[in-house]
Amino acid sequence: xxxxxxxxxxxxxxxxxxxxxxxxxxxxxxxxxxxxxxxxxxxxxxxxxxxxxxxxxxxxxxxxxxxxxxxxxxxxxxxxxxxxxxxxxxxxxxxxxxxxxxxxxxxxxxxxxxxxxxxxxxxxxxxxxxxxxxxxxxxxxxxxxxxxxxxxxxxxxxxxxxxxxxx
Amino acid sequence: xxxxxxxxxxxxxxxxxxxxxxxxxxxxxxxxxxxxxxxxxxxxxxxxxxxxxxxxxxxxxxxxxx
Numbered sequence: 001x002x003x004x005x006x007x008x009x010x011x012x013x014x015x016x017x018x019x020x021x022x023x024x025x026x027x028x029x030x031x032x033x034x035x036x037x038x039x040x041x042x043x044x045x046x047x048x049x050x051x052x053x054x055x056x057x058x059x060x061x062x063x064x065x066x067x068x069x070x071x072x073x074x075x076x077x078x079x080x081x082x083x084x085x086x087x088x089x090x091x092x093x094x095x096x097x098x099x100x101x102x103x104x105x106x107x108x109x110x111x112x113x114x115x116x117x118x119x120x121x122x123x124x125x126x127x128x129x130x131x132x133x134x135x136x137x138x139x140x141x142x143x144x145x146x147x148x149x150x151x152x153x154x155x156x157x158x159x160x161x162x163x164x165x166x167x
Numbered sequence: 168x169x170x171x172x173x174x175x176x177x178x179x180x181x182x183x184x185x186x187x188x189x190x191x192x193x194x195x196x197x198x199x200x201x202x203x204x205x206x207x208x209x210x211x212x213x214x215x216x217x218x219x220x221x222x223x224x225x226x227x228x229x230x231x232x233x
Binding site for chain 1: 187191192193195196198199200202205207208211
């Protein structure tokens, strides 16, 4: 069956290789404030979107004429997004009409659940903490999609087989 | 829609994976069709019927919800 807009199957592995280290790095940045020093970039001009507010690490402040950026978090985010996109949208070994249906269904699931969670977070999370919500929300659609798609296609059938064997 | 794939498979003595291989779909797809979780397209239904050497209507039939 002709499957459109999908990456070849081997890109799934490449996706995992990008996504897993990036996710781990990202968690350290998020929960531990971890940053690689060698990823500091100093710009010789005032860059309005620098790190002075979000990290407040004292290297630059709003009135300085230079800007210091640390791109550890950017690498983690971009790596996670690209990696998870490849995992989510690479062909499975045997692409057929049932797989397409599960893919579409999982996408719908991911959007519903994502916005459901976002609505809950909007109602219950206020102030600066909402910044974390928006950070998680960058990844939740892809994470939910990947979990649901792989669960239905690869994990759930194996439960059913063992159920049938017992019956 | 009901189907008799499991019975026909037993007659031919082939597994879900064998049937899947003959019509170029995944084993999960055959499993989903057999457990009535997925209604195949007309193309796939005809391919399945061809494996069993029977007309489509003998393998698949409408049920009261269709």
